[in-house]
Amino acid sequence: MNNVFKALNDKTRRDILELLKKEDLTAGQIAEHFNFSKPTISHHLDLLKQAELLTSVKKGQFVFYSLNTTVMDELLKWMLQFTAEALPKIKPVTRYEGK
Amino acid sequence: MNNVFKALNDKTRRDILELLKKEDLTAGQIAEHFNFSKPTISHHLDLLKQAELLTSVKKGQFVFYSLNTTVMDELLKWMLQFTAEALPKIKPVTRYEGK
DNA sequence: TTAGTATTTAGATAGTTGTCTAAATATATG
């Protein structure tokens, strides 16, 4: 879970996820969308893979990356506990009687 | 939004959020739950506040911290776009005819 | 006003991160 938050803590990596919503792409196609070197993008892809937010399949010379939604589902579950609905309507009164 | 991911990218800060689910707590009470110095916890609280995941109210000598659920709701929305339900059932076929 | 408690600010430091270039690996093709 730590790896997931780490992976999401970068705009470029979040943008990569958005790119992959439509279709699977190769490492090179992903890199074309950014003004960073290919090794930099490769590193970002690696972090996203470590977090299991992506999967990759090698086909010939190419490596295709795809979204893996299962981790997002878990993250969603974590987050739900902090929404207004999940929290007690009436919190214990903060008793402060000082001046 | 960047600040939110940054704030969540730390176990201690996530634990602070969990602590505050039950009840509002003072900075000192929060610090008691961790093996870190008070300045360190104060810094974590500051980052959570910058992300608007917490609010704080000073009462006398004490500063009470509370969860702010509205940012979590936004984050939830962001995340929903990556769940299985939100994504196309049938992705464009990855055409690879090579060996 | 003086002493005590609660919290934050400042400054230092070790560790982590994002980026780059150069080189290595893997595959495809003439």
Added chain:
DNA sequence: CATATATTTAGACAACTATCTAAATACTAA
């Protein structure tokens, strides 16, 4: 095999982060 393309690995470096101690600030109470 030799060359070209796709991607990753390695190593370096500047910037950022989490932590600490010491000091400052804010409030309480005698």
